[in-house]
Amino acid sequence: MKSGVALEAATAQAAKAPVTPDFAGFLAAIGRALPSACILARAEQTRAYECDGLTMYREQPPVVVLPEDETQLIAVLNACRAHHVPVVPRGAGTSLSGGATPHPQGVVIGVAKFNRILKLDPERAIAVVQPGVRNLAISEAAAPHGLYYAPDPSSQIACSIGGNVAENAGGVHCLKYGLTVHNVLGLRVVTGAGEVVELGGEAPDAPGLNLLQLCVGSEGMLGMVTEVTVKLLPRPELARVVMASFASVERAGEAVTRIIAAGVIPAGLELMDQRAVKLVEPFVQAGYDLDAAAILLCESDGTTEEVCEEIGRVEALMATAGATRVQVSASEAERLRFWAGRKAAFAAAGRISPDYYCMDGTIPRRHLARVLGAFEEMEATYGLACSNVFHAGDGNLHPLILFDANQPGEVERAQAFGAAILELCVEVGGTITGEHGVGIEKINEMCVQFTRAELDAFAAVKRAFDPQGLLNPLKVIPTLARCAEYGKQHVHRGELPFPDIPRF
Amino acid sequence: MEPVLSRFGEQVAGARAAGRKLVIRGGGTRLFYGEPLPEDDSFEWLDLSAYRGVVAYEPSELVLTARAGTPLAEIEALLDREGQMLAFEPPRFGAGDTLGGCIATGLAGPRRLAAGPVSDYVLGTRLMRGDGEVMHFGGEVMKNVAGYDLSRLLVGSLGVLGPVLEVSLKVMPKPRSEVTLVLALDEAEALRRCVQWRSQPIPVSATAWLPDGSGGQLSVRLSGNASAVREGVEKLGGGVLDAATACAFWLGLRDQTHDFFNQRPLWRVTLPPGAPSLGIGRELHEWQGCLRWLTGMHAPDALRAKVRKLGGWASRYRHDGTSDASPVFHPPAPAVIRVQQRLKQQLDPDGVFSPHRLYPDF
Numbered sequence: 001m002k003s004g005v006a007l008e009a010a011t012a013q014a015a016k017a018p019v020t021p022d023f024a025g026f027l028a029a030i031g032r033a034l035p036s037a038c039i040l041a042r043a044e045q046t047r048a049y050e051c052d053g054l055t056m057y058r059e060q061p062p063v064v065v066l067p068e069d070e071t072q073l074i075a076v077l078n079a080c081r082a083h084h085v086p087v088v089p090r091g092a093g094t095s096l097s098g099g100a101t102p103h104p105q106g107v108v109i110g111v112a113k114f115n116r117i118l119k120l121d122p123e124r125a126i127a128v129v130q131p132g133v134r135n136l137a138i139s140e141a142a143a144p145h146g147l148y149y150a151p152d153p154s155s156q157i158a159c160s161i162g163g164n165v166a167e168n169a170g171g172v173h174c175l176k177y178g179l180t181v182h183n184v185l186g187l188r189v190v191t192g193a194g195e196v197v198e199l200g201g202e203a204p205d206a207p208g209l210n211l212l213q214l215c216v217g218s219e220g221m222l223g224m225v226t227e228v229t230v231k232l233l234p235r236p237e238l239a240r241v242v243m244a245s246f247a248s249v250e251r252a253g254e255a256v257t258r259i260i261a262a263g264v265i266p267a268g269l270e271l272m273d274q275r276a277v278k279l280v281e282p283f284v285q286a287g288y289d290l291d292a293a294a295i296l297l298c299e300s301d302g303t304t305e306e307v308c309e310e311i312g313r314v315e316a317l318m319a320t321a322g323a324t325r326v327q328v329s330a331s332e333a334e335r336l337r338f339w340a341g342r343k344a345a346f347a348a349a350g351r352i353s354p355d356y357y358c359m360d361g362t363i364p365r366r367h368l369a370r371v372l373g374a375f376e377e378m379e380a381t382y383g384l385a386c387s388n389v390f391h392a393g394d395g396n397l398h399p400l401i402l403f404d405a406n407q408p409g410e411v412e413r414a415q416a417f418g419a420a421i422l423e424l425c426v427e428v429g430g431t432i433t434g435e436h437g438v439g440i441e442k443i444n445e446m447c448v449q450f451t452r453a454e455l456d457a458f459a460a461v462k463r464a465f466d467p468q469g470l471l472n473p474l475k476v477i478p479t480l481a482r483c484a485e486y487g488k489q490h491v492h493r494g495e496l497p498f499p500d501i502p503r504f
Numbered sequence: 505m506e507p508v509l510s511r512f513g514e515q516v517a518g519a520r521a522a523g524r525k526l527v528i529r530g531g532g533t534r535l536f537y538g539e540p541l542p543e544d545d546s547f548e549w550l551d552l553s554a555y556r557g558v559v560a561y562e563p564s565e566l567v568l569t570a571r572a573g574t575p576l577a578e579i580e581a582l583l584d585r586e587g588q589m590l591a592f593e594p595p596r597f598g599a600g601d602t603l604g605g606c607i608a609t610g611l612a613g614p615r616r617l618a619a620g621p622v623s624d625y626v627l628g629t630r631l632m633r634g635d636g637e638v639m640h641f642g643g644e645v646m647k648n649v650a651g652y653d654l655s656r657l658l659v660g661s662l663g664v665l666g667p668v669l670e671v672s673l674k675v676m677p678k679p680r681s682e683v684t685l686v687l688a689l690d691e692a693e694a695l696r697r698c699v700q701w702r703s704q705p706i707p708v709s710a711t712a713w714l715p716d717g718s719g720g721q722l723s724v725r726l727s728g729n730a731s732a733v734r735e736g737v738e739k740l741g742g743g744v745l746d747a748a749t750a751c752a753f754w755l756g757l758r759d760q761t762h763d764f765f766n767q768r769p770l771w772r773v774t775l776p777p778g779a780p781s782l783g784i785g786r787e788l789h790e791w792q793g794c795l796r797w798l799t800g801m802h803a804p805d806a807l808r809a810k811v812r813k814l815g816g817w818a819s820r821y822r823h824d825g826t827s828d829a830s831p832v833f834h835p836p837a838p839a840v841i842r843v844q845q846r847l848k849q850q851l852d853p854d855g856v857f858s859p860h861r862l863y864p865d866f
């Protein structure tokens with residue numbers, strides 16, 4: 001098959017050792033284009049950039065550049081192309097998949113100085129912002145007009161909107177209000193080839209191929225985002241949350257199924273297993289039921305009347321699903337208290353354990369009980385504890401593996417545990433990442449989730465935007481050699497080890 | 505591999521080897537959309553209609569997977585039984601409508617502005633490449649960022665990147681309550697109100713404005729929980745349309761059976777919210793003023809320049825029986841075209857699939 005061969009050859013070529021970067025030439029070129037204050041090359045200046053939120057991977061970059069505007073950014077990217085210098089785009093550096101981990105021979109281009117809200121149009125409920133603007137800053141700017149930006153990753157006080165676009169970030173409210181991809185109307189991007197392109201825009205249905213949504217979630221591998229147009233929503237008048245306890249994870253899963261089957265799309269629907277509850281309760285004193293095998297938090301928002309109507313419905317559904325305790329937040333303070341534990345899950349893990357590893361797989365929810373059961377067995381296999389918080393509405397699991405990096409072998413065991421979790425997600429028909437991205441962390445698991453043909457198609461997309469392969473090289477798309485070395489094969493659909501999965 | 509798929513694979517690989525072009529079709533009800541097909545025999549059909557059937561449907565996970573040739577009507581009937589729907593309200597042009605055609609054209613109906621585009625609901629796809637190999641992107645889960653989002657890229661691609669064989673969709677519960685209001689308003693006032701509602705918690709799920717003798721009429725559909733709809737009705741005022749009339753009215757717009765759609769040529773213009781009247785002849789507005797259907801013999805370049813200045817796009821939607829040398833779709837900026845062209849070359853290096861359907865030049 002000719003084209004298969006051609007594609008493989010092309011991939012092999014892209015994977016071939018790239019032309020050696022001409023660093024001196026690069027530095028001279030950017031020195032002419034940018035004020036010297038924008039170029040950080042001393043070790044003490046670049047140390048802060050050696051990792052992102054996935055601190056297991058560290059690499060001190062030879063140089064960090066912080067351009068002040070798009071013209072300077074283009075000059076830096078042009079110099080990178082001319083001198084074959086790899087580029088790692090960086091927002092706030094909160095990525096949990098090593099997406100912003102520096103390249104040993106590359107430049108980190110930070111968008112920290114792209115921090116202005118260019119337009120906030122309250123009447124039309126649209127904002128145009130630069131990529132370095134923090135997620136929460138958009139909602140803060142919109143608040144006086146009764147508006148907000150819906151996607152709310154837990155990292156929202158720190159992470160940048162450009163990073164959110166690159167990772168297609170989600171939050172606890174994305175079941176009802178969508179992910180980043182559903183809330184971004186337009187992007188301005190400088191492609192790896194050096195073109196400035198405006199994708200999407202305020203008018204719906206831009207003609208041609210859907211490059212806008214292709215770029216969302218592309219992990220900084222296709223281009224650098226320099227402007228983001230987002231839609232804003234009216235802030236709901238009221239939000240209330242129902243907290244319910246269950247005697248088993250299955251029961252809690254069943255309650256989720258009933259809520260959604262009844263046509264309710266809650267603003268948030270989160271599950272915590274008993275380990276997670278026991279982990280957080282001592283820190284937040286939210287009043288969680290420590291005897292429950294699982295706790296469900298179900299939020300309703302909207303107008304006052306609407307919320308009352310929906311909360312009544314949810315309470316009844318929880319009861320029929322066998323909840324052992326049901327509480328409804330009676331005040332805003334109580335609502336926040338119910339949520340506090342869920343929000344503090346990572347922080348609590350950090351306080352109880354020297355290190356933790358946050359995973360991010362998605363599964364069809366009907367497999368929840370089986371998957372959590374398998375995690376328990378894995379705890380024994382790897383000798384590490386794991387607690388689970390779960391975006392139950394959309395099947396996105398966040399197992400937290402607790403470990404101590406100072407104990408010999410624990411890092412490796414945590415990584416192996418994590419890999420086993422992700423492989424199980426693929427096996428039951430899910431995915432290796434729901435919202436944190438592949439980065440460098442999950443590159444091996446890409447070999448499990450995708451066939452060579454599929455990985456080749458990703459490489460083809462990359463070449464269309466970035467023919468020299470300079471943006472975030474070595475991330476997301478594993479080479480043939482890498483998959484061979486990892487030695488695990490894509491699980492073909494027809495050969496799923498679960499012939500009993502109910503099929504329509 | 506399933507026998508039907510092997511057959512497709514052989515046809516695709518054979519066409520590629522012989523240097524023939526394939527134009528992909530399902531039920532053929534949407535072939536009017538896009539650049540006209542050549543009248544000679546320079547291409548052959550790749551007919552996906554035999555590859556049909558719902559593969560999986562999990563109402564409580566809000567996910568449905570079906571093969572490209574599945575009749576849209578079959579899918580909608582199935583969803584209906586569970587009180588669910590395709591939130592983007594795709595138009596139906598006839599019994600031949602297939603899911604594949606719906607995805608390849610990416611056309612959404614009256615709920616577009618409230619619900620988002622068709623691509624917002626596409627979770628996964630299977631795509632055949634030029635050597636007949638089948639690739640699977642995305643999946644059956646709501647959140648998935650492994651690899652690039654090729655599934656969403658395929659929505660509206662008119663087959664130029666290859667045949668979409670299977671699609672997983674996010675489906676939504678039907679609203680509990682729906683009311684249509686009618687307000688007598690001229691064009692400018694109707695546009696003004698539509699924009700105002702964007703920043704207010706009013707569950708507007710569709711709007712339509714049509715001129716009449718005394719100015720015009722704005723129809724507004726509110727959908728959601730009973731109480732939210734009731735509150736919306738109080739805020740908006742106007743007359744309530746009886747349910748049967750309302751249903752027929754929105755169906756006429758959704759399926760484009762309303763008289764307005766019989767006119768030729770028919771232009772489809774999309775504009776940013778709040779864009780003023782184009783002031784060039786009879787218009788039908790939908791999508792809170794962001795979609796304007798236009799008729800009349802407009803000079804394409806002049807119309808497009810005017811629309812672009814307002815931030816929008818103009819395509820010749822129905823052009824049967826009219827001849828025109830300009831492209832059917834509003835040409836994007838040259839840099840954007842270049843990237844699209846490279847993407848086409850990369851994903852379909854031999855140029856086998858549906859050439860010239862999206863752009864005359866590739």
Ligand SMILES: Cc1cc2nc3c(=O)[nH]c(=O)nc-3n(C[C@H](O)[C@H](O)[C@H](O)COP(=O)(O)OP(=O)(O)OC[C@H]3O[C@@H](n4cnc5c(N)ncnc54)[C@H](O)[C@@H]3O)c2cc1C
Binds near residue numbers: 170224225435
């Ligand atoms: C405590 C904690 C909680 C978190 N909770 C969530 C959560 O609830 N939901 C969720 O989705 N994520 C969550 N995250 C992950 C992370 O915050 C998100 O992935 C976020 O979107 C990253 O944004 P950033 O600005 O930090 O990007 P960075 O980490 O700087 O970069 C992320 C990726 O984007 C690329 N990039 C950055 N800026 C640009 C640009 N302008 N143009 C092109 N590419 C660019 C980088 O190269 C990299 O690949 C959490 C992280 C932490 C530490």
